[in-house]
Amino acid sequence: MARLKLEARPQPSDFWSYGSPLLALLCTVVIGVILFALLGKDPVRGLQVFFWEPIKSGYAVGELVVKATPLLLIALGLAVCFRSNVWNIGAEGQYILGAVAASGVALLADKTTGGWIVAALLIAGVLGGMAWAGVTALLRDKFNANEILVSLMLVYVAVQVLGYLVFGPWKDPNGYNFPQTKSFEAVTRIPRLFEGSRVSIGVLFALLGVAGVWVFLFRTRAGFAQQVGGLAPAAARYAGFSSRRALWVALLVSGGMAGLAGALEVAGPIGQLTPYVPAGYGFAAIIVAYVGRLHPVGMVFSAILMSMFYIGGELAQSRLGLPKSLTGVFQGLLLFTLLGCDTLVNYRLRWVHSVAQPAATGATQ
Amino acid sequence: MTIPRLQLTGITKAYPGVVANSDVSLTVMPGETHAVLGENGAGKSTLMKIIYGSVKPDAGQMKINGQVMQIRNPKEARANGISMVFQHFNLFDTMTVAENVWLGLTRNSLEQVTASIVAKANEYGLDIDPARPVHTLSVGEMQRVEIIRALLTRPELLILDEPTSVLTPQAVEKLFVVLKKLSSEGCSILYISHKLHEIRELCTACTVLRGGKVTGVCNPQQESNASLSRMMIGAEPPLLERAASLAGSAVMHVKGLSLPREDQFGVDLDDIHLHVRCGEVVGIAGVSGNGQKELLYALSGEDCRSPRGSIHMDEVDVSRMHSGRRRKLGLHFVPEERLGRGAVPTLSLAHNLLLTRTESISMPRFAGGWIRVRQLEAHAARLIKEYKVKANGPTAAARSLSGGNLQKFIVAREIDGNPKLLIVSQPTWGVDVGASAQIRGEILKLRDAGCAVLVVSEELDELFEVCDRMHVIARGKLSPSVPIAEATVEKIGEWMSGLWEPAGEVQHG
Numbered sequence: 001m002a003r004l005k006l007e008a009r010p011q012p013s014d015f016w017s018y019g020s021p022l023l024a025l026l027c028t029v030v031i032g033v034i035l036f037a038l039l040g041k042d043p044v045r046g047l048q049v050f051f052w053e054p055i056k057s058g059y060a061v062g063e064l065v066v067k068a069t070p071l072l073l074i075a076l077g078l079a080v081c082f083r084s085n086v087w088n089i090g091a092e093g094q095y096i097l098g099a100v101a102a103s104g105v106a107l108l109a110d111k112t113t114g115g116w117i118v119a120a121l122l123i124a125g126v127l128g129g130m131a132w133a134g135v136t137a138l139l140r141d142k143f144n145a146n147e148i149l150v151s152l153m154l155v156y157v158a159v160q161v162l163g164y165l166v167f168g169p170w171k172d173p174n175g176y177n178f179p180q181t182k183s184f185e186a187v188t189r190i191p192r193l194f195e196g197s198r199v200s201i202g203v204l205f206a207l208l209g210v211a212g213v214w215v216f217l218f219r220t221r222a223g224f225a226q227q228v229g230g231l232a233p234a235a236a237r238y239a240g241f242s243s244r245r246a247l248w249v250a251l252l253v254s255g256g257m258a259g260l261a262g263a264l265e266v267a268g269p270i271g272q273l274t275p276y277v278p279a280g281y282g283f284a285a286i287i288v289a290y291v292g293r294l295h296p297v298g299m300v301f302s303a304i305l306m307s308m309f310y311i312g313g314e315l316a317q318s319r320l321g322l323p324k325s326l327t328g329v330f331q332g333l334l335l336f337t338l339l340g341c342d343t344l345v346n347y348r349l350r351w352v353h354s355v356a357q358p359a360a361t362g363a364t365q
Numbered sequence: 366m367t368i369p370r371l372q373l374t375g376i377t378k379a380y381p382g383v384v385a386n387s388d389v390s391l392t393v394m395p396g397e398t399h400a401v402l403g404e405n406g407a408g409k410s411t412l413m414k415i416i417y418g419s420v421k422p423d424a425g426q427m428k429i430n431g432q433v434m435q436i437r438n439p440k441e442a443r444a445n446g447i448s449m450v451f452q453h454f455n456l457f458d459t460m461t462v463a464e465n466v467w468l469g470l471t472r473n474s475l476e477q478v479t480a481s482i483v484a485k486a487n488e489y490g491l492d493i494d495p496a497r498p499v500h501t502l503s504v505g506e507m508q509r510v511e512i513i514r515a516l517l518t519r520p521e522l523l524i525l526d527e528p529t530s531v532l533t534p535q536a537v538e539k540l541f542v543v544l545k546k547l548s549s550e551g552c553s554i555l556y557i558s559h560k561l562h563e564i565r566e567l568c569t570a571c572t573v574l575r576g577g578k579v580t581g582v583c584n585p586q587q588e589s590n591a592s593l594s595r596m597m598i599g600a601e602p603p604l605l606e607r608a609a610s611l612a613g614s615a616v617m618h619v620k621g622l623s624l625p626r627e628d629q630f631g632v633d634l635d636d637i638h639l640h641v642r643c644g645e646v647v648g649i650a651g652v653s654g655n656g657q658k659e660l661l662y663a664l665s666g667e668d669c670r671s672p673r674g675s676i677h678m679d680e681v682d683v684s685r686m687h688s689g690r691r692r693k694l695g696l697h698f699v700p701e702e703r704l705g706r707g708a709v710p711t712l713s714l715a716h717n718l719l720l721t722r723t724e725s726i727s728m729p730r731f732a733g734g735w736i737r738v739r740q741l742e743a744h745a746a747r748l749i750k751e752y753k754v755k756a757n758g759p760t761a762a763a764r765s766l767s768g769g770n771l772q773k774f775i776v777a778r779e780i781d782g783n784p785k786l787l788i789v790s791q792p793t794w795g796v797d798v799g800a801s802a803q804i805r806g807e808i809l810k811l812r813d814a815g816c817a818v819l820v821v822s823e824e825l826d827e828l829f830e831v832c833d834r835m836h837v838i839a840r841g842k843l844s845p846s847v848p849i850a851e852a853t854v855e856k857i858g859e860w861m862s863g864l865w866e867p868a869g870e871v872q873h874g
Contacts, residue, residue, distance in 0.1 A: 221726050221733035224719050234706040237667045238698070239720040240689020 005352040006343070016344040021291050021298075024338040025305070031333055041320050049319055050312030050330070060311075062197035066269060067310050070095070070261035072206045072303035074285035076213045077257030079294040083217065085230035086250040090136065090151030091258040092282025093158035094129040098259025099266040100162055101128025103181060103273040106188040106266070107170065113187050121188060122263050129259015130252050132158060137251040141244055147251075159278060166275055180274040190268040202264040209257065214296040226250065258282060284310075287335045306331065368431040370395045370522055370553040371416070371447075376425035378411055385411035386422070387577045393522065393570075398544065398554040400564040400585060402597055403574035404769070404797030409557050412574070413524050416555070417449045418442040430521075446521035450511045450528060456499045458630070463495035466514045485513050489543045500630050504653050505536040512543070523547065524555045529563060534825060534858060541567055559597070559797055561590045573597055598799045608813055610833040612645040616786045616817040617664075617696070622675040624663055632656040632841045634663065639836065639843060641786060641817040646808060647846065648832035649821045650857055656841040657821050661790050664819075665698040666691040678786065692721060695785030699775055701794060701821075703768060707775045710764035714756060714774060715745035717763050722782055752777035753803070769796040776804050786817040793827060805831050825854060839863035 029047065036046035054064045074091045081088040088094075102125035109117045135154060139145040163179075172182040190200040216223040225241035226249060236243060261281065266273055288306050292299030313327025371393040378386045385408045393399045403409045414420040416427070418436035427434055429445055436442045439449075456465050467478045482495045491509045499507065508528065515523055525544075529537045544567060548554055558564055564571060565585045573581040573596040581596035619639040626633050634656055641647045651657055662668035664676065666688035676684045678694045688698070700706045708717045718725070718741060725741035726734035745759035754774045756766050763771060772793070779787060792808065793801035808831050812818050822828050828835060835852050837844040837860035844865045847856070859865075 216732060219736050219738075220731070221719065221723075221729075221736060223732065224716065224736065225733060228709055228712075228720065231711055232705045232709045234702065235709045235720060238665070238688060238700055238706050240666065240687045240692065242687070 002351050005350050006347045007350050009346055009348055012345050013348070016341075017293065020341040020344055021293065021302070021338060023344075024291070024334060024341045027337040027341070028330065028333045031337070032330065035329070039322065041322065046316070046320065049315045050308060053315055054308045054311045059197060062194075062199045063311060064304060064307050065203055066198050066200075068303040068307035069200075069202045069206050070265050070281045071285050071288050071306050072299060073202075073209055073261040073264075074254075074258045074282055075288035075292065075299045075303060076206075076209045076296060077254030078285055078289045079292075079296065079299060080213060080217070080226065081250040081254040082289060083230050083294055084226045084246050084250040085233070086247055087148045088133065088136065088151050088251060088254050089148050089286070090133070090153075090155045090158075090282070091254060091285055092278055092280065093151065093155035094132045094255040094258035095262040095265075095282045096155075096158040096162050096278050097132040098125035098129035098262030099273065099277045100158075100165060100262075101125055101131075101259065102263030102266050103165075103170070103184075106184040107181060109185040109188050111185065113185065115187060117185075117188050118190060118267070121267055122260060125259045125263020125266075126256045127259065129255040129257070129262060131255070132259070133251040133255025134248075137248050141247060147247075155282070162273070162277065163275060166273055170273065172272075181272050183272045184267060188267050189271065190264055198269060200264065200268045202261075202268060205260065205264070210296040210300060217296070222249075258285075284331060287331055291334060291338055305334075309334075367394060369393060369428070370397075370430060371555075372428040372431075373412075373416070374426045374428075376412065376415060376422050376427070378415060378420065378422045384577050386415070389425070389574070389577070389579055391572050391579075393553045393555060395521075395553055396548050396551045397570055398548045398556055398568045400568035400571040401555060401557045401574065402559065402561075402564060402571055402585075402593065404559060404598055404799065407574040407597075407797075408577040409574055410526065413449065413526060413555070413557060416442070416522075417447060417524060443518050443520075446519070447524065448515035448518050448520035448522070449524040450508070450515050450526065452526040452528075454507050454511055456507055456510060458500040459498060461496055461498050462493060462502070462510050465499055465510060466495075466517065469514065470517070481517055482513055485516050489516070489546060490539070491543060505532050508532070508540075516547075520552060522553045522555065524557070526557045527559075528556075529558070529560065534854065537563070561585075561593050561798075564593070565590070575599065594798055598797070607809060610645045610812070611815075612642040612833065613815065615640040615642045616679065617641045617819070618677040619664070620675055620677075622663060622671055624659065624668070624671055626659065627662070627668060627670075632659050634659050635841045637843045639846075641819050643785070643817045644812060644815050645833045646812050646818040646820060646831050648828040648835040649819070649838050649843070650825060650828050650835060650861065651821075651823070651838035652861055653823055655839050657790070657838055659841070660838065660843075661698070661700070661788065661821060664788055665696070665700070692782075695783075697721065697779040697782050697784035697787050699772075699779050699787070699789040699792065701791040703771045703775060704764055708763040708771060711762055713745075713760045713762060714749070714754075714766075715742045715759040717774075718745055718748075718778055721778060748774065748777040748781055752807075769800040772796050773800055773804065776807060780807055780811055784811075784816055786819065787811060788819045788821070790821045791824075792820060792822065793824070801827075825857060829854075837861055837865070 033043040033047065036043040054060050074095060078088060078091055102121040105117065105121040105124040132154060136147050136151045139150050140147045166179045166181060170181045172180060175182065190202060193199045193201060217227065225236065226246050228239065228241055229236040229243055229246040233243065266277060270277065284306055288299055288302045291305065292302035309327050309330045313324050316322040316326050317324045369392045373389060373391040376386050376389040389412060401409050401412065411420060415422050418438045418441055427436065434445065436445065463475060463479045463482055466482055467475050470478055479495045486493050491513055493506060493509050493513065528540060532540060544554055556564070556568055568585050571583050571585040572579055575597060585593060617640060619637055622634055622637040624634040632655060637660065649657065663671050666683070666686055669685050669687050671684040673684050674682055678691065678696060681694060683691050683694065704710045719736065723734070725737045725744055727737055728735045742759040748754070749756055749759065752773050754777065755770045766774065776792070789808065792804050796804065805827065808818055808820065820828065820831060829849065832849050834846040834848055835857065836846050837857055839861055840863050842863065844860050
């Protein structure tokens with residue numbers, strides 16, 4: 001009888017550290033097909049909705065990019081965090097605070113305001129996100145509070161802050177009592193790249209971020225020090241790299257990136273502050289970061305993939321009559337299959353033939 | 366004719382890129398203490414793992430008491446009377462001795478286990494209190510726990526992997542008494558080591574491995590150190606030449622350094638006085654866990670809580686400086702843990718240079734500096750070549766190197782930085798004979814070039830070989846220094862238990 005056996009590799013496989021996300025995607029697709037079949041839908045149609053419709057026209061690709069932009073921005077910051085062994089799970093909260101701060105600036109605009117307001121609101125967004133992440137950094141630094149718990153719980157505080165503002169002081173007086181601010185002045189709108197597409201200059205920030213994070217991580221000593229702190233804290237101490245600095249840098253960078261994403265979103269596609277600003281990008285970006293192997297270029301692909309899932313979920317709702325939560329199912333499937341496939345990085349599968357095996361006689365004692 | 370307790374024939378095991386064992390044969394008779402001698406990377410550990418069932422051989426046969434067996438896992442090995450004491454202990458710090466032993470023996474109650482520990486301990490003179498938590502034990506005592514745990518399975522074959530690397534001379538003697546009693550009772554022992562004098566004292570048979578192949582089978586008691594090492598490394602170890610010390614002015618001055626422990630299992634440093642002059646090697650002996658770790662943390666700057674004015678480099682007060690700033694003043698340090706402290710396991714050798722070296726960094730004002738990768742790799746390649754490090758080039762991950770080769774690389778990295786003061790902790794721990802001689806030679810060369818060197822080691826032989834003066838550390842206190850000409854093993858051994866006359870402090874102020 002033959003059976004499959006997991007065998008430890010002497011050193012991690014380079015092939016599988018890149019192959020694992022692809023295999024995970026394949027598994028996700030296969031499970032997706034089964035899922036569609038079980039739901040009584042045509043699997044081919046289902047896959048089409050998720051993987052073909054989002055790229056079949058220029059407009060569709062534009063929409064894909066619109067959703068991928070915040071995911072990529074947040075994931076870039078998180079990659080810096082995770083590589084430094086700082087577990088910021090609260091990017092969603094930092095994203096919300098970025099949106100809130102940017103809205104605060106946007107609401108100051110009136111008919112006579114100049115174009116500088118866009119720069120001002122983006123900076124406000126970055127600072128808002130940084131401040132929220134800074135709370136986590138401060139509590140961790142001063143009181144050694146666990147950053148996973150603190151950053152996560154601050155997400156719910158951020159949601160309450162947002163709720164207070166849109167139900168209270170910032171509520172649009174002419175908005176029929178809807179919990180939302182007035183629509184921002186046109187001058188505050190993030191400039192778009194092309195006519196007829198919703199793609200804004202945000203995507204340029206994201207691509208700039210990719211280059212910036214790559215240079216920081218792989219070509220600067222500060223970025224090196226940051227990662228040594230994550231890989232081997234004792235070596236960082238030996239080298240004289242400050243762990244406090246690594247903590248603050250990691251959280252401020254990721255907070256700032258998430259805040260920027262929030263500002264771009266609220267002053268871009270949304271155009272006003274509503275309770276629906278938190279769309280789960282902060283959490284989805286964690287998956288983006290890992291599927292992209294915490295590598296800036298890898299995350300470009302994973303951000304696009306996750307964006308497909310968002311759009312595919314919405315299309316599945318309108319075209320196939322499936323619940324929108326299918327997006328979450330696919331995101332979860334991808335993450336779980338990735339975690340499973342990552343086993344192959346450190347282990348290999350082997351068929352073991354138990355034919356010529358004289359069993360140890362004493363084994364049964 | 367007696368049936369051999371263990372007989373291996375034609376054992377071969379290949380890993381991708383390296384053949385760990387090639388056609389290895391080994392015969393152990395009942396009651397025999399059989400040495401497996403070889404340098405690091407010679408394939409000793411792989412062979413033991415095959416016997417103990419944690420690695421499966423590609424080819425070859427294993428007979429236990431004359432019967433062909435295939436041991437598939439350590440549990441089967443134990444069931445067949447094979448026990449192993451690993452070099453790195455598998456004990457839980459927060460649990461007691463008895464609880465640790467109990468973990469592997471679920472069928473008995475804790476009381477039964479405690480009773481059997483006491484019985485075994487008395488039988489073999491292994492003094493241990495089963496109720497003590499493991500974190501309060503010394504390294505030697507932890508080893509006793511491991512040995513008792515192994516003995517409780519009533520082994521017919523006991524495998525010991527480098528058992529003396531953590532023991533004081535006195536503790537080694539005690540261990541040998543136990544091993545001799547065991548073998549007189551008929552238990553076979555496989556003793557893995559690269560310490561020739563121990564093997565010659567203890568073992569009656571020896572299999573020598575080099576590059577995965579058997580290069581000799583002999584009776585070590587009829588061989589000399591030279592002939593054994595010729596079988597082991599293919600050459601005799603080079604003898605160290607020592608010129609007289611030309612000590613100059615003091616580079617480092619430590620005055621009345623007292624420092625409370627950082628973690629709860631640590632040691633408080635108590636009024637340490639120490640100075641190291643250029644052109645001399647100062648040694649610190651002592652049993653592990655007597656404050657070496659804490660002292661080194663304080664001297665290297667990894668712990669920069671020292672009171673102001675207690676540590677000076679030249680005339681600069683460095684007490685509060687972190688290790689990076691002390692390095693800029695010329696203090697380089699080789700820590701005892703290579704993986705995870707001296708080097709980042711997953712990073713390349715080239716990138717590991719960046720921990721302590723900045724030659725390949727340009728524009729230091731921009732985010733700590735720009736890394737010039739090509740120059741960095743050239744630098745690493747140069748060190749690999751100059752210091753004969755066996756590695757798969759500058760991009761090889763640090764963890765892919767054997768312990769000895771990684772140590773050579775780290776020593777090379779620090780010496781190449783032109784230190785004013787080099788502090789080395791356990792320079793040759795787990796390093797093979799050839800590499801040890803090379804590292805000690807580099808230390809002496811550095812001294813002759815006028816560098817101040819401080820060596821902290823638990824191996825007395827090594828300290829006697831390289832030092833000009835010696836201190837002993839015991840319970841967080843440092844003894845006065847004694848010139849190597851006046852130091853004897855007896856005196857230093859006595860000082861290791863904290864017994865030195867306090868008046869000696871004035872001698873070398």
